[in-house]
Amino acid sequence: MNQKNHALYWKRNLRYLAILLSIWFVVSFGFGIILAEPLNAFQIGGFPLGFWFAQQGAIYVFVILIFVYMYLMNKLDLEFDVDEK
Amino acid sequence: MSVQTWTFILVGITFTLYIGIAIWSRAGSTKEFYVAGGGVHPIVNGMATAADWMSAASFISMAGLISFMGYDGAVYLLGWTGGYVLLALLLAPYLRKFGKFTVPDFIGDRYYSNTARTVAVFCALLVSFTYVAGQMRGVGVVFSRFLEVPITQGVVIGMAIVFFYAVLGGMKGITYTQVAQYCVLIFAFMVPAIFISIQMVNNPIPQLGFGGVTADGSYLLDKLNGLQTELGFSEYTSGTKSMLDVFAITAALMAGTAGLPHVIVRFFTVPRVRDARRSAGFALLFIAILYTTAPAVAAFARTNLINTVNNTEYEQLPEWFGNWEKTGLLSFTDKNGDGKVQYYNDKNLAFSDIADERGWKGNELTIDRDIMVLANPEIAQLPNWVIALVAAGGLAAALSTAAGLLLVISTSISHDLLKKQLRPNMTDKEELFWARVAAAAGVCVAGYFGINPPGFVAAVVALAFGLAAASFFPAIILGIFDKRMNMQGAVAGMVIGISLMTFYMLKFKFGIFDGGKEAVAGLTDSWWFGISPEGFGMVAMLINFFISLVVSRMTPAPPEHIQALVEDIRIPRGAGAATDH
Numbered sequence: 001m002n003q004k005n006h007a008l009y010w011k012r013n014l015r016y017l018a019i020l021l022s023i024w025f026v027v028s029f030g031f032g033i034i035l036a037e038p039l040n041a042f043q044i045g046g047f048p049l050g051f052w053f054a055q056q057g058a059i060y061v062f063v064i065l066i067f068v069y070m071y072l073m074n075k076l077d078l079e080f081d082v083d084e085k
Numbered sequence: 086m087s088v089q090t091w092t093f094i095l096v097g098i099t100f101t102l103y104i105g106i107a108i109w110s111r112a113g114s115t116k117e118f119y120v121a122g123g124g125v126h127p128i129v130n131g132m133a134t135a136a137d138w139m140s141a142a143s144f145i146s147m148a149g150l151i152s153f154m155g156y157d158g159a160v161y162l163l164g165w166t167g168g169y170v171l172l173a174l175l176l177a178p179y180l181r182k183f184g185k186f187t188v189p190d191f192i193g194d195r196y197y198s199n200t201a202r203t204v205a206v207f208c209a210l211l212v213s214f215t216y217v218a219g220q221m222r223g224v225g226v227v228f229s230r231f232l233e234v235p236i237t238q239g240v241v242i243g244m245a246i247v248f249f250y251a252v253l254g255g256m257k258g259i260t261y262t263q264v265a266q267y268c269v270l271i272f273a274f275m276v277p278a279i280f281i282s283i284q285m286v287n288n289p290i291p292q293l294g295f296g297g298v299t300a301d302g303s304y305l306l307d308k309l310n311g312l313q314t315e316l317g318f319s320e321y322t323s324g325t326k327s328m329l330d331v332f333a334i335t336a337a338l339m340a341g342t343a344g345l346p347h348v349i350v351r352f353f354t355v356p357r358v359r360d361a362r363r364s365a366g367f368a369l370l371f372i373a374i375l376y377t378t379a380p381a382v383a384a385f386a387r388t389n390l391i392n393t394v395n396n397t398e399y400e401q402l403p404e405w406f407g408n409w410e411k412t413g414l415l416s417f418t419d420k421n422g423d424g425k426v427q428y429y430n431d432k433n434l435a436f437s438d439i440a441d442e443r444g445w446k447g448n449e450l451t452i453d454r455d456i457m458v459l460a461n462p463e464i465a466q467l468p469n470w471v472i473a474l475v476a477a478g479g480l481a482a483a484l485s486t487a488a489g490l491l492l493v494i495s496t497s498i499s500h501d502l503l504k505k506q507l508r509p510n511m512t513d514k515e516e517l518f519w520a521r522v523a524a525a526a527g528v529c530v531a532g533y534f535g536i537n538p539p540g541f542v543a544a545v546v547a548l549a550f551g552l553a554a555a556s557f558f559p560a561i562i563l564g565i566f567d568k569r570m571n572m573q574g575a576v577a578g579m580v581i582g583i584s585l586m587t588f589y590m591l592k593f594k595f596g597i598f599d600g601g602k603e604a605v606a607g608l609t610d611s612w613w614f615g616i617s618p619e620g621f622g623m624v625a626m627l628i629n630f631f632i633s634l635v636v637s638r639m640t641p642a643p644p645e646h647i648q649a650l651v652e653d654i655r656i657p658r659g660a661g662a663a664t665d666h
């Protein structure tokens with residue numbers, strides 16, 4: 001693989017990371033902590049919404065994020081032909 | 086059958102299973118000892134990682150802590166699982182590609198410096214020993230309550246088991262034992278949670294039942310909020326810490342967790358980089374099952390506790406109360422002499438008038454938070470076999486983590502210290518011998534701390550997380566993502582991060598500069614930015630990042646071959662099994 005491709009591969013990887021970690025930040029620090037109080041005014045079922053994100057919701061999103069990352073990166077490896085044989 | 090008989094049976098069966106697996110999967114080479122030969126299937130590895138990750142703290146203490154902290158307990162839930170995301174996205178695949186055995190290996194090679202390696206070894210040992218001591222205490226609590234043997238004997242039995250399979254089997258033995266332990270611990274955690282959820286809100290899924298409706302038609306959490314305020318506590322769903330402090334503690338726990346050496350090393354055991362990514366996904370999935378159930382268990386336990394205990398005649402209390410009183414982890418003093426238990430928040434000054442009116446003369450019940458999960462099935466009057474199952478689960482959680490940590494201790498000593506620095510000419514066989522000697526010594530030290538737990542365990546654990554966040558985390562991240570990062574920058578960052586963290590801890594946690602422990606409570610107003618010592622790891626980490634970047638830009642770039650190394654770990658192709666150089 002040549003240098004230019006390599007740089008491009010890395011850039012795409014960093015873009016994926018930026019997007020996924022933004023979501024990571026928003027659901028945990030955003031909804032679960034910074035905005036928890038205003039969100040608690042809303043209820044889903046018996047949960048105040050901010051409380052739900054802090055103790056349940058964010059964790060579900062975390063699991064999904066890792067699998068999405070795995071899927072994206074495996075595809076990217078194939079596209080740039082840097083996967084393991 | 087009695088609880089004790091059930092406990093002997095279940096603990097006996099699970100221990101036999103662990104030992105059987107250890108004999109079946111004995112390690113023959115250093116590679117099998119350190120990284121299980123590097124050929125473990127990702128789902129299997131995911132389960133082992135989950136067991137490794139979830140310690141006695143997760144199984145025994147966490148739900149108890151949350152039930153007393155309410156909303157604020159989210160710092161542990163978010164911190165520990167969110168840190169896992171950082172680990173999976175930012176560290177695991179690259180460290181797998183790097184392909185050496187340990188974290189100090191990475192630090193030492195990436196920063197071409199034995200000083201950096203030694204600092205990393207020291208941090209790894211400090212973090213690991215702190216953790217092991219905590220696990221051993223968990224083992225002691227379980228044994229003393231359920232088998233009714235003295236704590237000392239309990240810890241010795243636990244040590245013997247861990248010694249047997251960690252020293253004999255190495256990583257290979259540990260991996261397969263941990264899979265069995267994961268199954269035991271998750272089953273043991275879920276069964277009582279499901280029972281209690283059905284009992285309280287008639288919903289078999291605790292994650293949903295947590296927001297469900299109780300028998301009297303009100304939402305469980307609304308009801309709990311009511312009970313809390315009635316007794317002078319703050320609302321369960323609101324908490325008491327400031328938002329900034331919750332933010333900082335969460336961030337420090339996240340970064341600290343991502344830097345834990347015994348979990349990072351798990352990713353060296355899978356054959357390929359793509360397996361490292363996949364294995365991380367499964368691990369968090371397996372972890373999340375427990376971590377989303379724990380807050381539900383916390384809310385159930387809190388409601389049950391208040392309902393059962395408060396304003397009940399001491400004579401009328403159920404049997405479990407007396408059982409736990411015997412361990413000294415629960416105590417009742419009848420301050421106003423009315424023969425009833427009054428449990429309320431006597432620290433809340435605004436509430437003291439109401440308490441006076443009711444004739445209450447101070448809180449009469451003290452509960453060690455560690456017993457909530459273990460006592461929960463008894464409080465809910467579940468069958469005896471469920472109570473015994475929880476004991477077996479707690480042991481599984483403690484032993485699996487202790488074994489993983491012992492392995493880090495033994496590799497740090499035999500590989501990073503002896504082989505890489507003091508005696509580079511050792512043969513594979515000698516190194517394996519020394520790894521086993523180090524593991525054996527580690528077991529003894531851990532056992533000592535388990536029998537004589539230092540009074541400051543909690544403080545030291547917080548310190549360990551803070552130190553990992555302030556030292557390891559930035560050094561590893563920058564080592565991968567910043568090609569320009571050099572030895573000078575990384576070392577300066579680590580040293581300043583650690584020193585600052587240590588200073589803050591000594592000042593605000595131990596009160597060293599202001600006349601000792603008693604002064605600590607009075608210092609909360611002078612916390613920098615209003616951040617508690619637990620959360621200060623975040624600040625120290627940010628400063629580390631900043632210093633590293635500035636210093637590295639003012640000093641020469643790292644050598645050519647290091648830059649090539651960084652290029653190389655960024656692409657998956659060519660990752661062989663983890664090698665010994």
